[in-house]
Amino acid sequence: MNPTEPKRSTTIKYIDPQVPQTELPAYAGNRYEATVPDTLDLQAQMASLAINGLTGPTDPEADYEIYWQVAFNTNPPVMWHAESDCVQAKHMEALPLLRLASGSRQNLHVEKRWTEVLRQMQGPDGLLYFPKIGRPWCVFGTYGQEPPGDHYFSPWQEGRLLAAMTIYYLLTGEDAWKDAGRKVVDGLNALAIHEDNKAHFPANFIGVGGKFKSGDGAAGIHNPASWISWMIQGLANYGKHAEYQPALDLAGELSRWVIEDANHFDATGCFLPEYSGAPRAHFHGHTMNLLSVLEYGTAAEDAEAIQFADRGFKYAMSQGDCLLGFFGEWLNMSTPQTLEMCTLADMIALAIKLSLAGTGDYWDMVDRWTRNLFVEGQLTSAHRAHWLASKTATTPVAPMQLPPFHNSDQAIEKNIGGFGYSLAPNDFVSRYPYGAHNPALGIIHCCTANGARTIYYLWENILAFTEGCLQINLLLNRASKWADVDSHIPYTGQVDVTVKQPLQLSMRIPEWVTPEQATCTVNAQPRSLGWKGRYAQIGDVEKGDVVILCFPITETAETIDVEKRTYRVLLRGNTCVAIDPPGVDCPLFERDFYRSTTTRWHKVTRFVADKVLDW
Numbered sequence: 001m002n003p004t005e006p007k008r009s010t011t012i013k014y015i016d017p018q019v020p021q022t023e024l025p026a027y028a029g030n031r032y033e034a035t036v037p038d039t040l041d042l043q044a045q046m047a048s049l050a051i052n053g054l055t056g057p058t059d060p061e062a063d064y065e066i067y068w069q070v071a072f073n074t075n076p077p078v079m080w081h082a083e084s085d086c087v088q089a090k091h092m093e094a095l096p097l098l099r100l101a102s103g104s105r106q107n108l109h110v111e112k113r114w115t116e117v118l119r120q121m122q123g124p125d126g127l128l129y130f131p132k133i134g135r136p137w138c139v140f141g142t143y144g145q146e147p148p149g150d151h152y153f154s155p156w157q158e159g160r161l162l163a164a165m166t167i168y169y170l171l172t173g174e175d176a177w178k179d180a181g182r183k184v185v186d187g188l189n190a191l192a193i194h195e196d197n198k199a200h201f202p203a204n205f206i207g208v209g210g211k212f213k214s215g216d217g218a219a220g221i222h223n224p225a226s227w228i229s230w231m232i233q234g235l236a237n238y239g240k241h242a243e244y245q246p247a248l249d250l251a252g253e254l255s256r257w258v259i260e261d262a263n264h265f266d267a268t269g270c271f272l273p274e275y276s277g278a279p280r281a282h283f284h285g286h287t288m289n290l291l292s293v294l295e296y297g298t299a300a301e302d303a304e305a306i307q308f309a310d311r312g313f314k315y316a317m318s319q320g321d322c323l324l325g326f327f328g329e330w331l332n333m334s335t336p337q338t339l340e341m342c343t344l345a346d347m348i349a350l351a352i353k354l355s356l357a358g359t360g361d362y363w364d365m366v367d368r369w370t371r372n373l374f375v376e377g378q379l380t381s382a383h384r385a386h387w388l389a390s391k392t393a394t395t396p397v398a399p400m401q402l403p404p405f406h407n408s409d410q411a412i413e414k415n416i417g418g419f420g421y422s423l424a425p426n427d428f429v430s431r432y433p434y435g436a437h438n439p440a441l442g443i444i445h446c447c448t449a450n451g452a453r454t455i456y457y458l459w460e461n462i463l464a465f466t467e468g469c470l471q472i473n474l475l476l477n478r479a480s481k482w483a484d485v486d487s488h489i490p491y492t493g494q495v496d497v498t499v500k501q502p503l504q505l506s507m508r509i510p511e512w513v514t515p516e517q518a519t520c521t522v523n524a525q526p527r528s529l530g531w532k533g534r535y536a537q538i539g540d541v542e543k544g545d546v547v548i549l550c551f552p553i554t555e556t557a558e559t560i561d562v563e564k565r566t567y568r569v570l571l572r573g574n575t576c577v578a579i580d581p582p583g584v585d586c587p588l589f590e591r592d593f594y595r596s597t598t599t600r601w602h603k604v605t606r607f608v609a610d611k612v613l614d615w
Helices: 042-055 083-102 108-120 155-172 175-191 224-242 245-260 283-300 303-317 341-357 363-376 383-390 445-461
Strands: 029-037 069-071 078-080 151-153 193-195 198-200 442-444 463-466 469-472 483-487 494-499 503-508 519-522 530-532 535-541 546-550 555-562 565-572 575-580 601-609
Touching: 029 483, 042 083, 042 445, 042 601, 083 108, 083 155, 083 445, 083 601, 108 155, 155 175, 155 224, 175 224, 175 245, 198 245, 224 245, 224 283, 245 283, 245 303, 283 303, 283 341, 303 341, 341 363, 341 445, 363 445, 363 575, 442 445, 494 503, 519 535, 535 546
Parallel strands: 469 503
Antiparallel strands: 029 601, 069 078, 069 442, 193 198, 463 469, 483 494, 494 546, 503 535, 519 546, 530 535, 555 565, 565 575
């Protein structure tokens, strides 16, 4: 059987019943074995695992629809379908990006069926509709009222699905994807309410023909801005890459509505409450708006939009811990909050993209947050989760009073690579008091998809090559067609660069290093350094040259206050190697091995994709 040949549901009824012919991208590239420092590796470590987390917890009887949640505090651990399975739209954007970063070909059959389903969701009006028939777990109420008919559209998924179409167009060159994306844009333009050079949408859920239930506005669920933010991103990327001006124009109208009319932010960037009459503000519900408006701003060179995102980002940094990267899910709460990985993924993405836009220099924040809670927030082992489940009494068939659309078959193993939903600074699952939510839930897959996409943002922007110059922004392991980067951090302050073609090289030094502390050799010969801000200018290098940048690295202890609790952290450079008090259930920062001054090495298969997207 062809390993990419998927199962196809006979019960789910898409608006287009015809299964289209789609071909996956080749994902071609160069693979080779290498012995590298056993330090943070986004390609070999995070991206490959995340593909398992994106495609593993899926239902082959339902066209590989994701199981939205997985619980560790049940016996056995269980995952289940829910209305929020629709966040699979995020998975469909992130998956091909991570294949470029990792070279992983795991579960190609899942991706194949997803590409078919994506096309089957497109209605005659160009919009992408989720089916109701064959998906009995799709019960409305959490986010809005059920619209009439057998299929429904929601602004908050459309943008990520359009982004997926754009990626497949760029990777395959097939006009069918470009044409499908254009139809989405035209359908959105026809449905949007356009007023005073701004636009918004009338409801959360809309049926075929623009029908919706009266009163189905977003104000009682999330601020309406949250519903259109994903759409802005998709429109901006399609407009930029497919060179379709109506997409950028609509993204601009929606962005101006968010900035001026949504009442989601004040003029200084402060997050305003999520609900009328209630003080709480959802962190991710605001940061995803900032990221979306920033995507439009950079695509359209709209300085006002970029500055709006920067103001909001600065406010967001003031509301959390910027050492490890902890930002509570809700602001203005009396109870301690947990970290929703969607939020940290947004914050890292904002820091990267604002730095690239030249609005600020946030690379040190990116380095800190990535090395700490972003890495620790990805599930990498099944052992501790099984241990947690074993402490729990046997759970009834319908856990936590959910409908019985659940699966306990290898629920932990299939979610390896997923991102946590309710982290404490020291534990993957938190015992904090947490409102109406279950504090030890484990994973919800909006976090997996947002985390996965941010892995790509990080991996792509470790380095940048422009007009013969290679600039290394983050001192992390990275293979590329220009050079391979091997980072010894945090064992020692050393980064090795093996050059693959003639170029000019510059490298950013860490925030704890002063320029006079950095030394450099090229092929074991000392090389004097020039400086441009924090970037050491190594100068001209040739194919085969080995560049070694060295600087001091030491251990420091810090006391931090996070969500009404105090922690003592031990840092080696920017890397937290221990935290006190330690976690109880799935403890984080058990990294004593990093305290050695001797680099550990291991063998990996490196992958350099033939094509990398500017995303």
